[in-house]
Amino acid sequence: xxxxxxxxxxxxxxxxxxxxxxxxxxxxxxxxxxxxxxxxxxxxxxxxxxxxxxxxxxxxxxxxxxxxxxxxxxxxxxxxxxxxxxxxxxxxxxxxxxxxxxxxxxxxxxxxxxxxxxxxxxxxxxxxxxxxxxxxxxxxxxxxxxxxxxxxxxxxxxxxxxxxxxxxxxxxxxxxxxxxxxxxxxxxxxxxxxxxxxxxxxxxxxxxxxxxxxxxxxxxxxxxxxxxxxxxxxxxxxxxxxxxxxxxxxxxxxxxxxxxxxxxxxxxxxxxxxxxxxxxxxxxxxxxxxxxxxxxxxxxxxxxxxxxxxxxxxxxxxxxxxxxxxxxxxxxxxxxxxxxxxxxxxxxxxxxxxxxxxxxxxxxxxxxxxxxxxxxxxxxxxxxxxxxxxxxxxxxxxxxxxxxxxxxxxxxxxxxxxxxxxxxxxxxxxxxxxxxxxxxxxxxxxxxxxxxxxxxxxxxxxxxxxxxxxxxxxxxxxxxxxxxxxxxxxxxxxxxxxxxxxxxxxxxxxxxxxxxxxxxxxxxxxxxxxxxxxxxxxxxxxxxxxxxxxxxxxxxxxxxxxxxxxxxxxxxxxxxxxxxxxxxxxxxxxxxxxxxxxxxxxxxxxxxxxxxxxxxxxxxxxxxxxxxxxxxxxxxxxxxxxxxxxxxxxxxxxxxxxxxxxxxxxxxxxxxxxxxxxxxxxxxxxxxxxxxxxxxxxxxxxx
Numbered sequence: 001x002x003x004x005x006x007x008x009x010x011x012x013x014x015x016x017x018x019x020x021x022x023x024x025x026x027x028x029x030x031x032x033x034x035x036x037x038x039x040x041x042x043x044x045x046x047x048x049x050x051x052x053x054x055x056x057x058x059x060x061x062x063x064x065x066x067x068x069x070x071x072x073x074x075x076x077x078x079x080x081x082x083x084x085x086x087x088x089x090x091x092x093x094x095x096x097x098x099x100x101x102x103x104x105x106x107x108x109x110x111x112x113x114x115x116x117x118x119x120x121x122x123x124x125x126x127x128x129x130x131x132x133x134x135x136x137x138x139x140x141x142x143x144x145x146x147x148x149x150x151x152x153x154x155x156x157x158x159x160x161x162x163x164x165x166x167x168x169x170x171x172x173x174x175x176x177x178x179x180x181x182x183x184x185x186x187x188x189x190x191x192x193x194x195x196x197x198x199x200x201x202x203x204x205x206x207x208x209x210x211x212x213x214x215x216x217x218x219x220x221x222x223x224x225x226x227x228x229x230x231x232x233x234x235x236x237x238x239x240x241x242x243x244x245x246x247x248x249x250x251x252x253x254x255x256x257x258x259x260x261x262x263x264x265x266x267x268x269x270x271x272x273x274x275x276x277x278x279x280x281x282x283x284x285x286x287x288x289x290x291x292x293x294x295x296x297x298x299x300x301x302x303x304x305x306x307x308x309x310x311x312x313x314x315x316x317x318x319x320x321x322x323x324x325x326x327x328x329x330x331x332x333x334x335x336x337x338x339x340x341x342x343x344x345x346x347x348x349x350x351x352x353x354x355x356x357x358x359x360x361x362x363x364x365x366x367x368x369x370x371x372x373x374x375x376x377x378x379x380x381x382x383x384x385x386x387x388x389x390x391x392x393x394x395x396x397x398x399x400x401x402x403x404x405x406x407x408x409x410x411x412x413x414x415x416x417x418x419x420x421x422x423x424x425x426x427x428x429x430x431x432x433x434x435x436x437x438x439x440x441x442x443x444x445x446x447x448x449x450x451x452x453x454x455x456x457x458x459x460x461x462x463x464x465x466x467x468x469x470x471x472x473x474x475x476x477x478x479x480x481x482x483x484x485x486x487x488x489x490x491x492x493x494x495x496x497x498x499x500x501x502x503x504x505x506x507x508x509x510x511x512x513x514x515x516x517x518x519x520x521x522x523x524x525x526x527x528x529x530x531x532x533x534x535x536x537x538x539x540x541x542x543x544x545x546x547x548x549x550x551x552x553x554x555x556x557x558x559x560x561x562x563x564x565x566x567x568x569x570x571x572x573x574x575x576x577x578x579x580x581x582x583x584x585x586x587x588x589x590x591x592x593x594x595x596x597x598x599x600x601x602x603x604x605x606x607x608x609x610x611x612x613x614x615x616x617x618x619x620x621x622x623x624x625x626x627x628x629x630x631x632x633x634x635x636x637x638x639x640x641x642x643x644x645x646x647x648x649x650x651x652x653x654x655x656x657x658x659x660x661x662x663x664x665x666x667x668x669x670x671x672x673x674x675x676x677x678x679x680x681x682x683x684x685x686x687x688x689x690x691x692x693x694x695x696x697x698x699x700x701x702x703x
Contacts, residue, residue, distance in 0.1 A: 004091050005065055007045050007099055008140035011106075014038030015133035022126040032114040035129035039110045039136060043103040050096045059527050060210075062146055064088040069149075074201070081205040090146035090209065094346060094528035098143035098278060101353045105270045106136045108491035112361055113262040115487035116368060128168060132266065135161035139271045143278060148197045148207040151279070155193070155243070158272045159186045165267060166259040178258040185252040189242015196235030203228050213285040217531035221289050230290040236283065237297055244276030244330050247304045251600055253327055257319040261364030264319060269326055269356035274349050277333040284342045284529035298338025298422075302429045305331030307597070309436035313443075314593045317374050318363045321444050325400065326356060328433060332415055335430060341418035342529045343522045347506045348411035350521075354502050355399035355408055358495035359441075362393035365484040365492065366448060370455060376447040378456070383449040385481035390449045392492040397445050399499040401438035401561045404554075407503030413554050414508060420553055421545055434557055438564030446572035455481070509543065510550035 014035050022031045053059055068087040073080050091099075110132060117128050138157025145151035160183075167179025201207055204215045222230050240246070245253035256268050267273070280287060280297065287294055305328045312324035329352050336345035367374055369386050383390035399406035402413065412434065420427040458480040483489065506521040545553075571579045583590050592598070 002061075002063055003045060004049050004061070004063055004089050004144060007042050007049070007103070008137050008144060010038045010042045010045070011035075011133040011140070012137035015130050015137060018126050018133065019130040022130065023123050026126055028118065028122055028125050031126040031129050032110075035133050036107065036110045036114065038133055039103060039107040042136070042140070043100075043107045046096075046099040046103045049091055050100055053091060053093070053096050054524075059524075060090065060092040062088055062090050076202055076205045078205065081201075083201065085147055085149045085207060087150060088146040089144040089150075091144065092528050093525045094278070094281060095143050097346065097350060097525070099140060101350060102136060102139050102143065102271050105353055105357050105495070106132075106139075106266060108494055109262050109266045109270075109357065109361070112265075112364070112488050112491045113260075115485045116262055116364055117260060124168075128165075128260070131161055131164045131168070132262075135165065135267065135272070139275070142275055146208060146210075148200060148209070148212075151282075152193075152197065155239075155275065155279075156190065158267070158275065159183065159190070159243070162186070162256070162267050162272055165263040166256045168259055168263065172258065175258040178252075178255040182252040182256050185249050186242045189239045189249050191238075192235045192242075193239025196232050196239065199228070199232050199235065203232065209282060212283070213531045216285050216289055219289060221291065223291050226292055227290075229286060230293050233283070233287050233290040233293040234296070236279065236286075237293065237300075240276030240280055240334075241300065242276075243279075244273050244334070245327050246276070246300055246331065246334060247307065250304060250308070250327050251603065254320055254323040254596070257317070257323050261319065261360060261367060264322070265357045265360035265364070268323065269360050270353040273326060273330055274333070274353070277330065277337065277345055277349055280334070280337045281342045281346055281529065284337075285531050287337065288340065294338050294340065296338070298335050298419075298426055301331045301334030301336075301338055302419075302426045302433075303331070304328070305335065305433045306429050306436075309433045309440070311593055311596050312440040313436060314590055315440075316377050318366060318376050318379075318444060318448065319360070319374055321376075321440060322356070322359055322363060325359075325437065325441065328437060329356065329400070332412065332430065332433070335419060335426060336415040339418050339422040339426070341415060343525045344411065344414040344418055344506075346525055347521050348415060351399070351407035351411040351499075351502050354495055354498035355396040355406075358392060358396040358492060358499055359400070361488070361492055361495065362389050362396060365389040365488055366393075368484055368488070369481045373455060376444065378454055379448045380451045380454040381449070382453075382481055384453075386483040388483055388489045388492065392489075392496040393449075394445060395496040396499050397441040399503075400441055401565060402434055402557060403438075403561055403565075404558065405500075405503070407499050407501070409554075409558070410503035410506045410508065413557055414506060416557055417508070417543060417545060417550060417553055420549075421543060431557060431560055435560040435564040438561040439568045442565045442568035443572055446568055450573050451576060453481075508550060508554070510547040510554070513547065 014037070017034055018026065018031050022034070026034070053061070065087045067084075069083065069085040071082040071084040074083040075081075110129070113128065113132065117125055120128065135158060138154045138161060140154070142151055142154025142158060145154060163179045163183040166182050167176050169175045170179075197207065200212060204212050206212060206215070216229060219229060242249040253268055253273065257264055259267075287297070308324045308327035308331065312321050312328065315321045315324060329348070333345045333348050333352075336342070336348060365386065366379070366382060366389060369382070369389070370379060373379070395406070399408040402409045404410075416427060416430055416434070419430055506519055507515070507517050509519065512518055571582070595601070
């Protein structure tokens with residue numbers, strides 16, 4: 001476990017090697033091999049560390065790499081404290097589960113991408129794998145960080161990599177705009193997250209997760225008011241809404257489908273978007289002391305799940321359906337954290353990573369087979385051409401719909417059980433969402449893989465007469481739908497197995513008591529959600545439902561899911577004309593849902609145009625007032641200088657020159673008497689003596 005620092009380092013080195021050398025020198029196989037080897041090595045180290053963690057008495061291990069920020073005196077609520085942050089990693093049950101998800105699914109997606117992105121030019125191909133490795137480096141930094149600040153490095157890093165990967169095809173305006181949208185919306189959430197981190201240090205004098213949890217555990221629960229812990233949790237949750245695409249900051253994730261499909265699978269299904277859920281679960285002790293904020297989290301999660309599910313009902317872009325499904329499932333996870341079921345949230349995070357990555361990669365396989373076509377209305381009967389993709393996506397759809405014994409059933413129904421215990425209204429919203437999820441996911445399956453083929457026609461390749469297929473976007477001839485290469489289908493099989501069996505680590509109590517098996521994942525994760533190192537094996541909130549109620553809730557949720565599947569089957573297989581009739585009969589509602597409740601238009605009319613108008617107003621103020629004052633001061637200075645120049649030139653210099661002229665002209669008269677002749681000087685002297693004597697005599701005579 002002392003080598004856990006190598007887990008993020010390996011993909012970081014892979015990104016550095018490919019980024020610095022690969023774009024110039026490496027071939028495609030070499031670049032892909034380096035990236036996959038880096039992820040494979042990280043996966044092996046994660047498995048080794050996880051195995052050691054299972055056998056440890058205290059399931060927590062901290063490795064300090066260096067003293068990152070030396071002690072700095074900073075003000076805290078109790079006086080001047082020492083702000084000191086070591087670069088340290090913490091391996092505990094929660095981070096152990098997360099590194100397996102990031103490295104395991106990340107490795108499979110790297111393998112898949114080596115074939116899926118093969119049409120890219122060599123430089124773009126290497127650049128793609130550089131970004132993938134860099135993203136995994138930052139995501140592993142995020143989940144292994146032992147303090148808020150180390151987590152924040154990973155937090156911002158995955159935001160940067162998300163921007164790079166979403167806008168990978170930057171020559172497309174829609175992709176470039178989607179990348180900028182994701183970056184800006186995430187920065188809005190990060191502003192709240194940063195303020196929360198500042199307030200954590202000011203309140204507790206430390207940023208270490210364990211020290212913060214232990215300090216918060218000794219503080220009173222803020223049940224009757226909204227104190228400093230509630231404010232901290234609310235600010236942290238603002239950051240989580242941005243990163244995990246919750247209302248009101250969810251609008252970036254559907255647009256993020258502009259990136260390559262492996263990006264959608266890695267960043268927007270299995271890892272980055274779950275960072276907000278991970279952060280809230282990591283600070284479970286803090287949130288448990290802020291029940292008012294937990295209620296806000298639960299409400300936002302439930303409403304987000306429902307709203308996203310309603311939008312997913314009418315989408316025709318195969319990736320957009322999955323995008324809104326991701327937003328909805330993330331809402332489920334926040335609903336779980338909001339009702340205190342942190343283990344259930346982490347459990348659903350894990351199962352969701354399997355079946356949602358499977359569904360995204362499956363959609364990429366379909367898009368690959370259909371010459372980059374993403375509209376499900378132009379597909380149909382694809383199971384005939386790509387049976388492996390059909391079977392694996394069918395497994396993923398059953399899992400997300402919550403049909404037993406697939407993984408989604410166990411994690412989703414556990415969330416429903418805890419929600420039923422805490423708040424019946426939120427449970428009702430969650431059940432409705434579950435029915436919608438089953439409907440739109442099997443709508444996707446039936447529109448894509450069943451019915452008549454509705455796509456473009458193609459001609460068979462004829463070796464003797466040349467290639468008559470349609471050219472795709474990359475200059476290759478298209479010979480019609482076909483199964484994807486083995487490098488793409490192998491990860492689908494592995495993820496499908498995970499989507500089937502991953503739920504068995506969280507057997508519900510009602511089933512577990514019947515078959516004599518406990519809930520392994522709750523017992524394993526519990527130490528991560530307490531202030532001490534020892535867990536108790538049960539959820540904080542505690543599930544206090546009778547087995548009869550649990551069985552009833554499970555049966556009801558399965559029935560709701562089955563109804564959703566059946567409704568989708570009737571409308572898109574048996575009687576597909578009914579879907580068109582519904583679209584006509586409910587044109588208004590369909591238009592609202594198709595346009596996603598006009599939220600983007602609302603944001604564009606208010607936030608975007610308001611910001612632009614504010615910018616123009618500030619520019620006008622700057623130009624007219626600030627620049628006017630500066631320019632006016634400059635004009636006054638120039639005018640004063642001109643007046644000073646005139647006074648200096650015509651008054652001061654004039655007086656000086658006048659005095660000089662007077663003396664110059666007067667000196668001319670005196671110069672005339674300076675002849676240089678002695679006789680003239682003698683005559684002048686005698687004349688002077690004569691004048692003096694005359695004056696003397698006259699004065700004496702008069703006197």
